[in-house]
Amino acid sequence: MNGSTKRNRKQKESLIVVTIDGPAGAGKTTIARRLAERFGFCMLDSGALYRAIALALLGAQVTPDAEAIPEDLLSTIKISVQPGVGRMKLLLGNEDVSAELRSEEVGLAASKFSARPEVRKALLGVQRSVAKQHNIVAEGRDMGAVVFPFAQVKFFLTADSEERAKRRYAELLEKGEHPFYSQVFSEMRARDHRDETRDLAPMVPAADAIVIDTTSLTPDGVLSIMSDHIGAKLGIVT
Ligand code: DC
Numbered sequence: 001m002n003g004s005t006k007r008n009r010k011q012k013e014s015l016i017v018v019t020i021d022g023p024a025g026a027g028k029t030t031i032a033r034r035l036a037e038r039f040g041f042c043m044l045d046s047g048a049l050y051r052a053i054a055l056a057l058l059g060a061q062v063t064p065d066a067e068a069i070p071e072d073l074l075s076t077i078k079i080s081v082q083p084g085v086g087r088m089k090l091l092l093g094n095e096d097v098s099a100e101l102r103s104e105e106v107g108l109a110a111s112k113f114s115a116r117p118e119v120r121k122a123l124l125g126v127q128r129s130v131a132k133q134h135n136i137v138a139e140g141r142d143m144g145a146v147v148f149p150f151a152q153v154k155f156f157l158t159a160d161s162e163e164r165a166k167r168r169y170a171e172l173l174e175k176g177e178h179p180f181y182s183q184v185f186s187e188m189r190a191r192d193h194r195d196e197t198r199d200l201a202p203m204v205p206a207a208d209a210i211v212i213d214t215t216s217l218t219p220d221g222v223l224s225i226m227s228d229h230i231g232a233k234l235g236i237v238t
Contacts, residue, residue, distance in 0.1 A: 010047045012069065016041065016135040017150070018230060019143035022157035023203065024107075025164025025190050027214050027222060032139040033086045034223050034231075038238070042083035045131050046140030046147070047110065048090050049123045051101035052079050054109035056092055064112030083130050104172075104187070111191050111199065114141075114157055115198040141195055144206030153233045155226060156205035159215040 008030060018035065020028050036043040054064070056077040063068055082089040090098045101104070113119050127147050130136060138147070144154035159167075165185035172179045195203040205211050210229055214222050231238035 002021050004032055005017050015131060015133075015135050016234065017148045018137045019148050019151045019154045019206070019209075020137065020139040021141055021143050021145070021203065021205065021209065022156070023195065024188060025168045026148060026157040026159045027167070027219060028139045028157055030219055031222055031226065032137045034219070035226055035230070036137040037086035038223070039135070039179055039236075040085055042130065042134040042136045044081070044083060044127060044136050044138040044143075044176060044184065045088050046123070046127055046138060046143060048098070048161040049081070049126060050087065050103050050110040050114045050119070051106050052090050052092055053077060053119055053123065054099060054106050054203070055097060057104060057113060061099050062144060067068045069113075069116065069118065074118055077122070079126055080193055081126065081130060081138065083134055095122045108187070108191070109124060111194050115194065115200065117200050120200055142201040146201045149206070152231050154206050154209040155229075156209040157222070158211065160213075161185070161192065163215045164188060167175050186211070 018039075018041065020032050020035075022028050029047075032043055035041070049186050053074075057064075057069065057073070057080075060073060062073070071211070078091075078093050080091045082091065089096055089097075091103065124147065127138070131138070131148060138151070140147070144151055162185070165181065165188045169179060169184045169187060192203075201223070210221065211221060212225060217225075227238040229237070
């Protein structure tokens with residue numbers, strides 16, 4: 001092994017992974033972005049990858065309830081991410097689809113498609129490759145338990161379902177949509193149930209995750225608790 005290979009290996013071994021898992025509306029994305037900015041880490045929004053694969057499958061006329069995804073279709077879907085500090089750009093082929101991923105339709109389809117083993121398998125490599133190049137804050141459902149079991153710091157954020165539905169409702173109003181609260185609440189409960197009960201990589205806290213209930217905390221409060229944990233674990237003064 002030459003000097004530069006040794007250096008590369010050493011550098012990669014010391015890269016840091018912080019994982020944040022939890023249900024929709026628990027505040028993961030906002031917190032992940034702010035934490036990443038605070039520590040100068042890149043952001044891996046794994047939900048965006050599931051949304052991108054859903055967008056591509058819907059575009060190929062495969063519905064989430066279809067019996068099977070046609071063989072070989074998944075291998076033709078080229079998803080790549082361009083991570084940045086506190087943000088992430090997602091490309092489908094050469095096209096930046098980051099802005100198209102946020103709709104309720106795509107989120108619902110992503111939740112359904114994500115229960116399929118072949119879909120989860122297709123995304124594993126892309127997620128892990130980001131952590132080979134950068135210090136990251138990775139957020140999703142199975143970051144700590146499955147994708148990055150070796151992560152140095154793992155969090156699981158939760159909040160009671162009414163609070164999460166209220167946050168989601170406010171977000172949709174802000175985007176200019178006119179949702180019914182009762183529908184937002186029931187769709188969120190259905191999504192939680194699906195994400196928690198699927199056979200493969202269900203949404204559960206990793207055994208070594210720090211669980212934080214954000215129901216009555218402000219984003220600043222959550223950020224401060226998490227920064228303290230990261231600082232203590234990595235020996236950084238925050
Ligand atoms: O976090 P999000 O709403 O963007 O995620 C959309 C869906 O993708 C979510 O309902 C379940 C799935 N997902 C997953 O199965 N595993 C992840 N690590 C991230 C998201």
